[in-house]
Amino acid sequence: MEIEKPNLRVKIGSLNLQNPVMTASGTFGYGEEFASYVNLHRLGAVVVKGISMQPRPGNPPPRIVETACGMLNAIGLENVGAERFLAEKLPYLIKANATVIVNVLGDSIDDYQALAERLHGNDGISALEINISCPNVKKGGVAFGTNPEMAQKVTEAVRKATDLPIIVKLTPNVTDITAIAKAVEAGGADGVSLINTLLGMAIDSKTRRPVLANVVGGLSGPAVKPVALRMVWQVAQAVEIPVVGIGGICSAEDAIEFLIAGATAIEVGTANFINPRTTEDILVGISDYLKENKMDSIQKLIGSLQT
Amino acid sequence: MEHSLTRPSEVIRSEALGSDIFRLTIMAPQIADTAQPGQFVMVQAASGQDPLLRRPFSIHQVSGNGTVQILFKVVGRGTRLLAATTKGDFLSVFGPLGKGFTLAKQNKNIAMIGGGMGIAPLLFLGKWILRSGFSGKLIALLGARNSAEINSLQEDFNHLGITTAIATDDGSRGHHGLVTQLMLQHMDPGEEWQVLTCGPYPMMRGVAEICQGMNWPCQVSMETMMACGMGACLGCAISKPNDLHSYQHVCKDGPVFAMSEIVWK
Ligand SMILES: Cc1cc2nc3c(=O)[nH]c(=O)nc-3n(C[C@H](O)[C@H](O)[C@H](O)COP(=O)(O)OP(=O)(O)OC[C@H]3O[C@@H](n4cnc5c(N)ncnc54)[C@H](O)[C@@H]3O)c2cc1C
Ligand SMILES: Cc1cc2nc3c(=O)[nH]c(=O)nc-3n(C[C@H](O)[C@H](O)[C@H](O)COP(=O)(O)O)c2cc1C
Ligand code: FES
Numbered sequence: 001m002e003i004e005k006p007n008l009r010v011k012i013g014s015l016n017l018q019n020p021v022m023t024a025s026g027t028f029g030y031g032e033e034f035a036s037y038v039n040l041h042r043l044g045a046v047v048v049k050g051i052s053m054q055p056r057p058g059n060p061p062p063r064i065v066e067t068a069c070g071m072l073n074a075i076g077l078e079n080v081g082a083e084r085f086l087a088e089k090l091p092y093l094i095k096a097n098a099t100v101i102v103n104v105l106g107d108s109i110d111d112y113q114a115l116a117e118r119l120h121g122n123d124g125i126s127a128l129e130i131n132i133s134c135p136n137v138k139k140g141g142v143a144f145g146t147n148p149e150m151a152q153k154v155t156e157a158v159r160k161a162t163d164l165p166i167i168v169k170l171t172p173n174v175t176d177i178t179a180i181a182k183a184v185e186a187g188g189a190d191g192v193s194l195i196n197t198l199l200g201m202a203i204d205s206k207t208r209r210p211v212l213a214n215v216v217g218g219l220s221g222p223a224v225k226p227v228a229l230r231m232v233w234q235v236a237q238a239v240e241i242p243v244v245g246i247g248g249i250c251s252a253e254d255a256i257e258f259l260i261a262g263a264t265a266i267e268v269g270t271a272n273f274i275n276p277r278t279t280e281d282i283l284v285g286i287s288d289y290l291k292e293n294k295m296d297s298i299q300k301l302i303g304s305l306q307t
Numbered sequence: 308m309e310h311s312l313t314r315p316s317e318v319i320r321s322e323a324l325g326s327d328i329f330r331l332t333i334m335a336p337q338i339a340d341t342a343q344p345g346q347f348v349m350v351q352a353a354s355g356q357d358p359l360l361r362r363p364f365s366i367h368q369v370s371g372n373g374t375v376q377i378l379f380k381v382v383g384r385g386t387r388l389l390a391a392t393t394k395g396d397f398l399s400v401f402g403p404l405g406k407g408f409t410l411a412k413q414n415k416n417i418a419m420i421g422g423g424m425g426i427a428p429l430l431f432l433g434k435w436i437l438r439s440g441f442s443g444k445l446i447a448l449l450g451a452r453n454s455a456e457i458n459s460l461q462e463d464f465n466h467l468g469i470t471t472a473i474a475t476d477d478g479s480r481g482h483h484g485l486v487t488q489l490m491l492q493h494m495d496p497g498e499e500w501q502v503l504t505c506g507p508y509p510m511m512r513g514v515a516e517i518c519q520g521m522n523w524p525c526q527v528s529m530e531t532m533m534a535c536g537m538g539a540c541l542g543c544a545i546s547k548p549n550d551l552h553s554y555q556h557v558c559k560d561g562p563v564f565a566m567s568e569i570v571w572k
Binding site for chain 2: 026027028029033034037049057058060061062063064065066068069070071073075078221222250270272273274275276277
């Protein structure tokens, strides 16, 4: 049997994706930055930089530093705010025929809810990804994402505000990520995505100072992949809703490992900085893998891990 | 979509200009055809994942037959790997990126002031200025650690017919001291000057101070850590003057800025 065009379609709640390859928030700008390198409409979805109700300036520099097989960032959620996103960024993505997922963040439950209400009803937004996990902003994300009760409350508040599909993005900086995943599932999430960055730190031994102005930052890139893979595997077993795998994915092989571990879809992050074409390359690679292994559908791959 | 990432670029030539300074000539026609002086490229130093990120380098020269040059000093693992590349190797080179130098329309005299590896973009810039039919005075004031670091670069400028003055930290060539101390020796305050500079931050701050005093327009090329070089990561932020709660991004809004756009501290 020769497979000509394997079926790559996946579903997260009511969200239908033509394939499982998405971009990770904060690593793909608002999409437009990549338009000369990637056919945006070919991706499963473009997940845009995290948006807050009000614009945020972000943290003082230095904001990034390279570490072994990875990088630390403390961008501080710099973004243009909801109004400018809707007026200036979204129209481009609509014109480019991209499937758009908006990553949202807030300081309080009311904030998340108000933002979800504001985004609801705008043509061209296919789903929301709720960032309850960013480690960078002192009063923000971390409290929600590390406490099951709070994580559930945020999810419920957003659920009340919109019937758009909701993906809750989890932080790995917890003792038991499955407890958080179950809590947001109970709160009405259509899916979970993981992992956000791992909290880390770099020190300059010459100056005896932290390298980042924020002192600590989030670790991403190939260095985090084994941790991410383990967490995706654990969460996929713990919840019924689809899991989106994120963390150090640089190649089709990396992506396939996440799918085998139980991820329904994947997001490519730091790898976009090294090769802006990574997402499309991965898409082709997954399709080739399915053909080589005589699988007519991606569903045969998802969760196929044999232990 | 055809661009510099479609295929890796061949190293045509690798030269050592002193013990830790290297010049690579790379075949990259898409970059050579469109590059502007002051723009940069992101070069992947490793074939694997360590070091992970590309490294930014100013475009040092381009040629009509499609080659691009970078000039760099070995300061860490990435530059050490690049220094070891030889003719026939392939590198992934992404660019041209960023906003380069712009020339004021008036035929003011132009001083290019470079320190260390900040000299790299000035050769391309000098050629560009000459080719634009510029008829004023064009000089290059160049600062280096020592004579060995600057010898062959100075020749390259002189070869184009650009007058140079040199300052070295150890006095082994030219003025013994800072390149900023050459400014008022070589730039007649009675004339109108336009200054284009690239180098270490303290040097550019010194240049900007003199230019502010003399009321000379000045453009500076800034350096920060960069992950993407294309406006996606927001890692290359620097403060904006008069608005300390918002940032500009060196890879996209720069690397070349007017001196008034920089917070000098
Ligand atoms: C727009 C731009 C243009 C540049 N042009 C040139 C050039 O023409 N020639 C040249 O020699 N260098 C240039 N640089 C600096 C060059 O990018 C760094 O020297 C290089 O990335 C160091 O890589 P490494 O792996 O060898 O060093 P690493 O091991 O990464 O670091 C060694 C040291 O270099 C510093 N460093 C690392 N990355 C940078 C960076 N992006 N900017 C400044 N310092 C850094 C580190 O803080 C550390 O102290 C430019 C930088 C920018 C932002
Ligand atoms: C520079 C940078 C900025 C990021 N910004 C966001 C953000 O705004 N919102 C968010 O949910 N995650 C953000 N992330 C996390 C990524 O989306 C992703 O979860 C993480 O980097 C792990 O994936 P990777 O190893 O493939 O990069 C950011 C990551 C990086 C490196
Ligand atoms: S280096 Fe990534 S935005 Fe400038």
